[in-house]
Amino acid sequence: MSDDMAMEEAVVAANDRFYRAFESLDIKEMEEVWSTDGSVQCIHPGWGLLSGWADVRNSWVRIFNNTSSMSFVPHVLHVSVEGPVAWVVCVEDIDSRHGDTEHNSQVLATNVFKRVDDRWLLVHHHTSPIFRATESEGNE
Amino acid sequence: MSDDMAMEEAVVAANDRFYRAFESLDIKEMEEVWSTDGSVQCIHPGWGLLSGWADVRNSWVRIFNNTSSMSFVPHVLHVSVEGPVAWVVCVEDIDSRHGDTEHNSQVLATNVFKRVDDRWLLVHHHTSPIFRATESEGNE
Numbered sequence: 001m002s003d004d005m006a007m008e009e010a011v012v013a014a015n016d017r018f019y020r021a022f023e024s025l026d027i028k029e030m031e032e033v034w035s036t037d038g039s040v041q042c043i044h045p046g047w048g049l050l051s052g053w054a055d056v057r058n059s060w061v062r063i064f065n066n067t068s069s070m071s072f073v074p075h076v077l078h079v080s081v082e083g084p085v086a087w088v089v090c091v092e093d094i095d096s097r098h099g100d101t102e103h104n105s106q107v108l109a110t111n112v113f114k115r116v117d118d119r120w121l122l123v124h125h126h127t128s129p130i131f132r133a134t135e136s137e138g139n140e
Numbered sequence: 141m142s143d144d145m146a147m148e149e150a151v152v153a154a155n156d157r158f159y160r161a162f163e164s165l166d167i168k169e170m171e172e173v174w175s176t177d178g179s180v181q182c183i184h185p186g187w188g189l190l191s192g193w194a195d196v197r198n199s200w201v202r203i204f205n206n207t208s209s210m211s212f213v214p215h216v217l218h219v220s221v222e223g224p225v226a227w228v229v230c231v232e233d234i235d236s237r238h239g240d241t242e243h244n245s246q247v248l249a250t251n252v253f254k255r256v257d258d259r260w261l262l263v264h265h266h267t268s269p270i271f272r273a274t275e276s277e278g279n280e
Contacts, residue, residue: 041218041229043248046271049217049229077189078181080263082254083223087264089181089189108183110250110266114222123220124227126250128268131186 008079011086014113014120019072019092025064027057035114035121043126045107068097074109086120087112092127106130148219151226154253154260159212159232165204167197175254175261183266185247208237214249226260227252232267246270 001009014033021029034040034053042056043049044063050056073093080087092107112124141149154173161169174180174193182196183189184203190196213233220227232247252264 039220043229043250043268046269048270049231049248051218078191080179082225085222085225087252089183089264089266091189108189108266110183110252110264112227112250112252124229124250126229126248126266126268128183128266129186130188 004081007081007086011079011081011088011113011120012076014122015074015076015088015090015111018111018122018125019074023070023072025067025070027061027064030060031057033122035116035123039123041124041126043128045127045129066098068099070094070096084115085112086115091130144221147221147226151219151221151228151253151260152216154262155214155216155228155230155251158251158262158265159214163210163212165207165210167201167204170200171197173262175256175263179263181264181266183268185267185269206238208239210234210236224255225252226255231270 018033021033034056036053036057038052040053040056041049041051042059044059050059071094074090075093076088076090078089088111090109090111092109094103094105094107096103107127108130110124110126111122113120114123158173161173174196176193176197178192180193180196181189181191182199184199187199190199211234215231215233216228217231218229228251230249230251232249234243234245234247236243236245247267248270250264250266251262253260254263
């Protein structure tokens with residue numbers, strides 16, 4: 001395997017760890033996969049921007065407290081690695097339960113990772129709901 | 141000015157050039173600010189993923205053909221520069237006209253740039269509509 005391929009695999013593994021942490025609904029697991037400093041950013045689907053680990057962490061606690069169960073299948077569409085930075089674009093296939101309500105949805109995610117001491121840590125998570133097919137007409 | 145500040149300013153300038161190219165509704169201007177190769181990615185608000193310059197270019201042509209005028213005020217919320225990669229998170233304040241219809245909207249954008257020969261070129265543009273305030277409860 002080439003070094004580039006090994007690097008991409010490490011990034012995809014980090015991306016997968018993020019979704020396993022999400023499924024765990026355990027903030028301690030989530031703390032393991034993020035760079036937990038002031039530089040991190042997070043955009044949940046339809047939300048505004050959250051900046052810094054304190055606010056990002058609070059959002060996960062809130063989501064976890066309102067969710068009974070959640071499962072993710074991340075379909076990786078693109079991986080880029082450039083020096084100490086990597087980003088993954090994936091479609092999240094999500095099944096979730098909030099109280100008695102089950103919910104299935106698809107969300108597009110850009111996850112940016114930074115390499116710190118040979119670990120790829122999440123520094124930016126941007127998600128958006130998918131409303132229409134790519135071939136549709138539309139405007140920004 | 142420190143080197144870091146100068147670098148951030150160069151990235152913000154590249155981000156601004158992208159929005160001026162968007163306002164121009166001229167595909168030639170857009171070609172100047174993107175890395176026009178197979179590695180680029182683009183997610184318009186509510187759309188699926190577009191991969192590679194050919195598809196991304198087509199989407200801009202389609203948007204420009206359906207838009208009479210457009211003006212952007214990008215409010216930069218965050219800039220990160222890590223080696224040859226930088227990303228900007230901003231709120232796009234958009235006024236647009238399509239035929240007789242005027243439209244105002246706010247969109248959150250992550251713009252990823254790659255440094256190529258001292259130019260910062262756009263390689264990934266991910267946008268999402270804003271539905272609710274950051275403090276609201278919600279789920280991925």
